[in-house]
Amino acid sequence: xxxxxxxIMKDFTSVDPKRLKEMNDSIQHRGPDGEGFYYxxxxxxxxxxxxxxxLSEAGAQxxxxxxxxxxxxxxxxxxxxxxxxxxxxLGFTFSSGTDTEVILAAYHQWGTQCVNRFNGMWAFAIHDxxxxxxxxxxxxxxxxxxxxxxxxxxxxxxxxxxQLLLLVKDVYADTxxxxxxxYLSQQNHTNNTFFREIKRVPQGCNLIYNLNSNEYTIxxxxxxxxxxxxxxxxxxxxxxxxxxxxxxxxxLRLRSDVLVxxxxxxxxxxxxxxxxxxxxxxxxxxxxxxxxxxxSIERETDExxxxxxxVKHSNLDWFTTKPSVEEIDNVIEEVIRIQExxxxxxxxxxxxxxxxxxxxxxCIVLLDGQGGDETLLGYERYYSTYLNELPLTxxxxxxxxxxxxxxxxxxxxLAYKAYFTNTIIRxxxxxxxxxxxxxxxxxxxxxxxxxxxxxxxxxxxxxxxxEIQSLQLPKLLNYEDKNSxxxxxxxxxxFLDYNxxxxxxxxxxxxxxxxxxxxxxxxxxxxxxxPPEITWRKNKFGFEAPKQTWNKLAATSxxxxxxxxxxxxxLIDVKEAAKINSPDTLWKLYNLSRWAxxxxxxx
Numbered sequence: 079x080x081x082x083x084x085x086i087m088k089d090f091t092s093v094d095p096k097r098l099k100e101m102n103d104s105i106q107h108r109g110p111d112g113e114g115f116y117y118x119x120x121x122x123x124x125x126x127x128x129x130x131x132x133l134s135e136a137g138a139q140x141x142x143x144x145x146x147x148x149x150x151x152x153x154x155x156x157x158x159x160x161x162x163x164x165x166x167x168l169g170f171t172f173s174s175g176t177d178t179e180v181i182l183a184a185y186h187q188w189g190t191q192c193v194n195r196f197n198g199m200w201a202f203a204i205h206d207x208x209x210x211x212x213x214x215x216x217x218x219x220x221x222x223x224x225x226x227x228x229x230x231x232x233x234x235x236x237x238x239x240x241q242l243l244l245l246v247k248d249v250y251a252d253t254x255x256x257x258x259x260x261y262l263s264q265q266n267h268t269n270n271t272f273f274r275e276i277k278r279v280p281q282g283c284n285l286i287y288n289l290n291s292n293e294y295t296i297x298x299x300x301x302x303x304x305x306x307x308x309x310x311x312x313x314x315x316x317x318x319x320x321x322x323x324x325x326x327x328x329x330l331r332l333r334s335d336v337l338v339x340x341x342x343x344x345x346x347x348x349x350x351x352x353x354x355x356x357x358x359x360x361x362x363x364x365x366x367x368x369x370x371x372x373x374s375i376e377r378e379t380d381e382x383x384x385x386x387x388x389v390k391h392s393n394l395d396w397f398t399t400k401p402s403v404e405e406i407d408n409v410i411e412e413v414i415r416i417q418e419x420x421x422x423x424x425x426x427x428x429x430x431x432x433x434x435x436x437x438x439x440x441c442i443v444l445l446d447g448q449g450g451d452e453t454l455l456g457y458e459r460y461y462s463t464y465l466n467e468l469p470l471t472x473x474x475x476x477x478x479x480x481x482x483x484x485x486x487x488x489x490x491x492l493a494y495k496a497y498f499t500n501t502i503i504r505x506x507x508x509x510x511x512x513x514x515x516x517x518x519x520x521x522x523x524x525x526x527x528x529x530x531x532x533x534x535x536x537x538x539x540x541x542x543x544x545e546i547q548s549l550q551l552p553k554l555l556n557y558e559d560k561n562s563x564x565x566x567x568x569x570x571x572x573f574l575d576y577n578x579x580x581x582x583x584x585x586x587x588x589x590x591x592x593x594x595x596x597x598x599x600x601x602x603x604x605x606x607x608x609p610p611e612i613t614w615r616k617n618k619f620g621f622e623a624p625k626q627t628w629n630k631l632a633a634t635s636x637x638x639x640x641x642x643x644x645x646x647x648x649l650i651d652v653k654e655a656a657k658i659n660s661p662d663t664l665w666k667l668y669n670l671s672r673w674a675x676x677x678x679x680x681x
Contacts (some may be wrong), residue, residue, distance in 0.1 A: 080109040080126055080127050080139065080152045081108030081125070081126040081237040081238070083098060083123065084122065085097070085232055086212065086292075088120075088232055088292045092117070095663065097244070098122045100244055101234075101241040101242075102125070102241075104238070104240050104244065105237055106126060106565060107111050107563060108237060108563045109127065110566050112125045113127065114127070120400065122211065123148065128442075130336055131158075134337070136175070138447075139151060139178060146186070146206070146207055147186065149205075151201075152224075153201060153221075153222045153272060155177040155197070155200065155475075156197075156330035157195075157196070159178075161180050161195055165184065166639060179204065185213070186239050186599045190299075194299060200215065200216070201223065202214070205449070208373070211289055212285075212289065213286055214235060214285040215299075216280070217554070218282045218300045219281055219282070219546065219551065220282070220552055221559070221574060223558065224236075224237065225237070225271070226242075226277055226278070228617055229275075232245070233294070238560075239276055239418040243677065248544070249275075250596050250681070251272060251274060251275070251674070251679045252272055253268055253522060254270075255268070255270050257515075259420055259422075259506055260515065260649075260666060261509075261522075262513060262531070264527065268548075272420065272679075280298070281547065282299060289612060293651055304539065305481055309584050313586060316581075316599075317585075317598075318602075321599075321603050323578045324350075324578055326577070327572040327573075328445070328572045329442065332573050335442050336443060336559065338443040338444075339443070339445070340446070341369075341371075341446045341621075342370065342385050342389070344381035344388065344620065345384070345618040346597060346601070347451070347597075349384070350493055350607065351573075352388055353392045354607065356394055357392070357607075360393075368397065369394040369395065370399070370400075371385045371432075372400075372428045372435075372437050374622055374624050375627065376627055379546060384611065391608060399434070406428075408672055411427060413430050416564045418560065420666070420673045426557050427552065429557065429558065429561045433564065433569075436565065436567050437566065445571075445572060446569050447570075448551070448554050448574065449574040449579070450573045451597070452551050453546065455591055455597065456618075458484060460596070461491060461494060461538065462499075464587065464591050466536065467537065476591075479593050482594060484591060484596065499532065499536070500534070504681075509576070509662070513658075515650075516651060534549070538590075539583075542582075546583075558571075585599065601614065629661040633664065636667075637656045637664070641670055643671040645670075645671060645679065645680075645681065646670060646671040669673070
């Protein structure tokens with residue numbers, strides 16, 4: 079896990095070493111174990127190293143191979159040992175124990191198709207001198223970020239936005255993205271960022287830059303599809319296949335030459351990962367597996383009781399942090415700076431404290447549960463689509479089971495169904511909730527996006543694909559990458575092993591939600607691994623911040639700060655926003671305002 083930088087001069091002049099170093103230095107937090115540079119003609123690569131595999135200098139980057147290819151790489155290829163054996167049978171020899179060298183050899187053997195063999199997370203660029211091209215790739219689900227900037231004289235890519243902002247004279251906001259965030263609570267749903275000049279390389283795509291013509295193409299190499307063979311299995315047989323793939327995924331993600339641990343909230347996802355990883359880790363190392371938990375000072379949002387049950391049951395080495403409201407308030411500006419784009423919830427600040435504690439405890443690699451909800455229908459809003467796809471008599475029976483076996487009441491289930499499946503109702507609610515937006519900017523209400531969201535709620539298949547690829551998962555992965563890398567922590571997400579995801583989305587619908595229980599496969603698996611209080615929990619929080627306490631403390635100062643902020647005042651009526659009396663709305667406005675000030679953003 080590292081940070082990468084690249085510049086291509088379109089006028090065929092040499093890359094300025096000072097500029098490349100300045101960009102590379104701005105992400106020192108991503109790679110404190112070393113730096114490296116590569117220059118060739120009008121191409122320059124930079125790299126910051128966080129040593130995870132082969133801690134020796136043999137793993138330094140940029141890494142060259144046979145004077146033909148040079149790579150700068152961020153991520154991990156978990157199945158590198160299996161690919162290495164395959165390549166050795168073909169006559170390849172290796173001089174390091176890194177996955178980086180395996181990528182280079184795989185590229186030589188299979189060309190751009192090599193990425194189809196990788197199981198992992200990555201963002202890398204290879205300078206192919208033989209083809210006079212740059213081959214850039216991003217992993218299937220976009221676990222690792224990769225940003226682009228292009229103007230008349232240069233093309234540049236980077237792990238973080240801050241690197242590319244060094245190339246931008248005046249920083250302008252992407253107005254549509256701002257209002258997708260305010261109106262629809264959407265971000266990372268397109269390849270545009272909050273910064274008008276900076277884009278993302280799409281997940282599951284390769285970018286090939288022709289150094290002769292200064293033109294590039296982006297090609298999708300991965301498309302998430304359902305597996306008909308899995309869909310035909312019986313429920314318990316399908317769950318067995320899922321368990322087998324989950325075990326493999328976690329086992330691969332324990333490969334490391336540094337200490338590995340896990341985030342543990344006490345929810346079902348993180349608890350399952352903790353239990354399986356602890357068993358596997360103890361088997362190979364004879365040591366306790368380490369778990370990191372953030373505790374809330376509010377009883378309503380504190381999951382310590384559940385996390386402690388898992389710790390005792392799985393014999394974990396447990397580290398906890400319980401940030402006060404004052405501590406949270408003190409780091410908010412830093413977290414906004416780290417995240418680089420506005421975010422939707424104070425829970426991201428709690429995640430920051432988890433990563434901070436992981437660093438302090440010496441845990442460099444951390445497993446996390448992102449992806450469990452999206453792939454196994456874990457959010458309550460999915461009930462509306464689930465009920466739509468059932469025959470009427472079965473839907474009625476399931477409706478009452480849902481109100482019994484979830485945290486939703488009967489009226490809440492009905493409200494969810496109306497809100498998530500009816501565009502007209504949802505639009506009216508959202509427009510009323512955001513009536514503080516000034517008239518000229520109400521045109522930015524994104525009807526097309528709202529319609530596509532509503533349409534995706536018409537079928538489980540469409541909903542899952544949309545949530546995984548666009549609406550939900552990308553922003554969660556972005557939050558986690560920025561928070562973890564701030565403390566030089568490599569976060570790994572077992573639920574997003576592509577083999578496991580393909581099994582999960584292909585499970586029969588009645589295997590995902592059963593008798594009103596969401597994520598039924600994990601509950602079946604958990605019966606043998608966890609206390610029943612965890613396996614059959616109805617409520618879940620994640621690392622929830624003490625929102626109510628913080629809002630009481632900060633509400634007045636937030637409104638005052640908004641009144642004095644030129645950027646936000648151009649967009650909204652602050653007095654009208656204060657009347658809404660919605661902590662979530664005020665947080666979004668405050669976050670947007672502080673972001674604009676920190677990055678000197680103009681409209």
